[in-house]
Amino acid sequence: DQQVKQNSPSLSVQEGRISILNCDYTNSMFDYFLWYKKYPAEGPTFLISISSIKDKNEDGRFTVFLNKSAKHLSLHIVPSQPGDSAVYFCAASNSGGSNYKLTFGKGTLLTVNP
Amino acid sequence: EAQVTQNPRYLITVTGKKLTVTCSQNMNHEYMSWYRQDPGLGLRQIYYSMNVEVTDKGDVPEGYKVSRKEKRNFPLILESPSPNQTSLYFCASSGVYGEAFFGQGTRLTVV
Numbered sequence: 250d251q252q253v254k255q256n257s258p259s260l261s262v263q264e265g266r267i268s269i270l271n272c273d274y275t276n277s278m279f280d281y282f283l284w285y286k287k288y289p290a291e292g293p294t295f296l297i298s299i300s301s302i303k304d305k306n307e308d309g310r311f312t313v314f315l316n317k318s319a320k321h322l323s324l325h326i327v328p329s330q331p332g333d334s335a336v337y338f339c340a341a342s343n344s345g346g347s348n349y350k351l352t353f354g355k356g357t358l359l360t361v362n363p
Numbered sequence: 364e365a366q367v368t369q370n371p372r373y374l375i376t377v378t379g380k381k382l383t384v385t386c387s388q389n390m391n392h393e394y395m396s397w398y399r400q401d402p403g404l405g406l407r408q409i410y411y412s413m414n415v416e417v418t419d420k421g422d423v424p425e426g427y428k429v430s431r432k433e434k435r436n437f438p439l440i441l442e443s444p445s446p447n448q449t450s451l452y453f454c455a456s457s458g459v460y461g462e463a464f465f466g467q468g469t470r471l472t473v474v
Contacts, residue, residue: 255405281461292367292453292465293406338406342461350396350421351463355405 252276253341255354263362268326270357272339279341284324287336329361365390369454369466376473384439384469386454394457395437399450412437444473
């Protein structure tokens with residue numbers, strides 16, 4: 250059973266436009282959500298996170314929105330740049346649990362065209 | 364510089380030949396874990412460790428062993444590798460807020 254779902258395997262946008270990456274989760278115990286970016290031949294790097302007590306968190310060009318009632322979060326990148334082209338993983342955890350286990354989605358490949 | 368270091372980066376081995384992938388972190392994190400990444404499956408946790416001498420299975424532990432004798436090191440051991448363990452492996456360590464820092468990855472091919 251996939252607890253974190255990224256239903257779009259890929260997304261293509263034009264440079265300067267907005268990129269919106271979506272993520273759904275099923276486990277209501279999840280209360281901390283993260284986005285990771287991964288370039289080929291590198292490990293995933295942390296991008297931005299949000300706690301369930303918030304509905305929005307912003308860091309520069311990156312904003313994450315959380316809709317708890319819908320169990321949905323999204324990552325907005327504005328404006329998109331060619332260097333943002335990468336695989337983006339959504340991850341979730343239960344911070345009240347006994348470990349910091351992250352459950353990942355399958356990833357979305359973002360391509361930003363010049 | 365804060366980092367997680369894995370070795371080797373690339374490894375080709377034969378079925379049944381024991382191997383170890385090393386992982387070391389310099390952030391004094393208590394929590395460390397191993398993931399494998401496969402096409403269409405994303406990142407799946409193999410094993411994790413809450414602290415020295417405390418390890419537990421993740422989602423896909425079959426065929427793997429780990430040890431945590433020191434806080435900074437968390438090696439992944441394949442006692443008898445099989446072709447279905449051909450994958451890209453990542454070690455990670457996590458701080459207080461659970462934000463995992465990943466190593467560069469080890470691409471393992473078992474023939």
